Amino acid sequence: MASASRERPWPKVSGAKPEGGHYAEFIEHPARFLLRAWRECGELAEFDLGGAPHLLMSGPAASEAVFRAPDDQLSPSPPYHFMVPVFGEGIQFGAPLEIERQQVKMQSSALRLDRMRSYAQVIAREVEDWVARWGDEGEKDFYDELKELVLRTSTHCLMGSEFRAKLTDEFGALYHDLEQAVSPASIVDPYAQTEIFARRDRSRARLAEIIGAVVRERQREGGSHPDMLQAFMEAEYLDGHKLSEHEIVGMVIWIMFAGFHTSSNTATWTLVELARHPECVREIASEVDSVYAPGGELGFASLRELPRLERFLFETLRLHPPLVTLMRRVLRDFAYADVVVPEGDTIVVSPYVAHRIPEIYPDPERFDPTRRFPANVFAYIPFGGGRRKCVGNAFAILQVKSIVTALLSRYEFEPVDPPDSYRDVMPSLILRTSSPCRLRYRRRKEADGSRPTRSEASRPALSEAKPSGDRTSLPSEGRQPERERIASAKARQDRA
């Protein structure tokens, strides 16, 4: 690589091995490695992954420079090329930049405000159904539990109620095969002849079959469906042509990779932190009670108005951001402060590191939901930043709030294991809690008397609903609380 001879006037992280550089240590636990790199070297820290120079850039000024750089200078496409056989050729980084941008826009349209209102209903109902049989107390592994729940909410919001009722298990298993194939080995060569990649390709083909069947059925029968699949089916490129069936399948897989484990892991960490910080729970629970009672309607507008829960969630995302490395390849020399990062190098911005800088977050390892967050938008980056910021960030926050609201309105939580034993681990590229992640839950005492509760029996469980039911539609006007009614009236006005 021509850039190898260029001067790199910044500190190098210690401990590089002659073979592979820092690769083994990085793969073991990327978050831990990057934090060590920053502690040792500061704002600019160079490390070596199998001979390729990587530069970790930390802090608001560095993050801002990276996030403001144009795509043709700092590109996420080469570092994430191993996703192409998963999403499919012609999708995201397997497509030319101008096509990829339009696809990102289609993803964000599928998560638009008016659609989000119906997703809020879907998520709330899935959560209701999920907790309905928990009883008064018990103990669960919340890593597994929330993974299962978010698989259900995701398939439901993505593919609709019928698909959710019939195909969630198969979808989950096929998706798991794709996930298994996203590994360090795939970063080296995602097309190698191995069983795991062969299974990935078979599972993607089967996913294409089952999703394609739904697409064709909808094309035959018409009708409107308030889910993301329908949004992808209706989406048009700027020249007026629609996504092909192959592209629709790719969009579905892409949005799952972006939103599934990131959301379920965040929900798990939020519950663990609530269990570890009972002193914060009373305030948040009373806020939750003001917008929601078990069995009631939980709408989009109410969920937006939960500042205490939101701060707690933001502090959780500060310490446990599910994505630890955001990577960009330098396509043209990149000047920052008084240095130039040469073409061919890879730049890494790490939310995990950025959120632990003591000048910005005093006593950074301490979980403190009353902490003042910096006004600088580049100091807090759980969803990245700039024009490549996660398009699903509002949806993710909505989903986690919805889950936590339903749980806190019913139960109190406490750790089963010693509080310090719950740790950040990274068996894949997404940060999660150590497992088993056991919490004990107990029905809140005041939940029986002092708060207005609606009968949980008044709502049919999801599994009993007829598959073609309209469970994703908005509730009728008469049942909506006042704030929701105002919000939906406003939504109609906005659409007009």
Added chain:
Amino acid sequence: MRVVVDLELCQGHGVCVGEAPTVFRVRERPGDYAQVEILLESPGESLRAQAEAAVRYCPNRALSLIEDDAPGR
């Protein structure tokens, strides 16, 4: 009160359009990201609540409001 956008942060999600449809619109730009366009740079007091909601719920925090008496103008 004046509405300001940092276009390098804008992805054209259009949340602001949902909140304040008379103040913002999203402009498609072939070959590039869609972006917000400010229709009413000084929306006036009657639209303050809508404009504040747009600023608050912008997923990219690309929008801000500058008060007329703010220093440094």
